[in-house]
Amino acid sequence: MNLEKSHILQKSVNNVLETMTTLGFNVTKEINELKNIKLGLLRKSSVYRHGVTRYFPTRKWNSINPNPSCVRVVDIHPLLLEPEWKIYREIIIFHEFIHCLGYLGHNKTFYKLESLWPTINQKKALGTKFMEMLRLKNSTWKWVCPKCNIEVLRQRKSSGKYICIKCNSKLLDKAIK
Ligand SMILES: [Zn+2]
Ligand SMILES: [Zn+2]
Structure with a gap:
């Protein structure tokens, strides 16, 4: 990842973490743990996946409750780093950060947390738009x-x-x- 891209990504991560504190996430524990998450990029050719949380092998942590220390890397789609995708980029980072906090599946609890995000009502439309752009590009x-x-x-x-x-x-x- 070049410097400009990693700046954009870091800025979004900071925005997400800042917003999360206003949403009531635990600053000293949850937010601080999320600060150390390693970030990477998905393949450019990925169309349906826009973000993914990759964990260390479960044998290393299956005796404890999943938490950010079990996360190897959060990968997001490289084209999300284009300026026009800022809102969707931050929705995706927030989504992956909820996974990082130990909510592994997409269940009721997960979606309840995700629904707290200020621009979550745009997620579906932006996701469709982003996917269409990727399909055309690919x-x-x-x-x-x-x-x-x-x-x-x-x-x-x-x-x-x-x-x-x-x-x-x-x-x-x-x-x-
Ligand atoms: Zn997910
Ligand atoms: Zn025909």
Whole structure:
């Protein structure tokens, strides 16, 4: 990660931790432990995963309650570091930090905590927008129906092997890049 990117990431982490203190998270314990979490990046080609918390092997900590010291790294999508994704970036970091605090699964308790985030109502829309951008970025080909003009984004060519589900016409390949 270059210096500029790691600054952006660190700034967001600080924002998240600051907001978490106002939301009532424990400053001396939870917030301080989260400060030491190592941060990394997912692969650029990742489309569906935008953040992930990776733990040390459970045999190292399964006798204790999971906590930030069990976390090896939190990886977030590299394109989340672009300025326009700030709000979504911080939603994702907050989400992963809840995992780090020991809430491993996406259950009721988890979502109750996540719902405290000030911009959480934008999560779904931003996530969809981000995913669409990634799909476009990761696609090299458009499969186009010459009759209906329906377009599908794909990494491979259709090479005449696929037909339109609506009209049965053979799909054509159009290069995106
Ligand atoms: Zn999660
Ligand atoms: Zn068609």
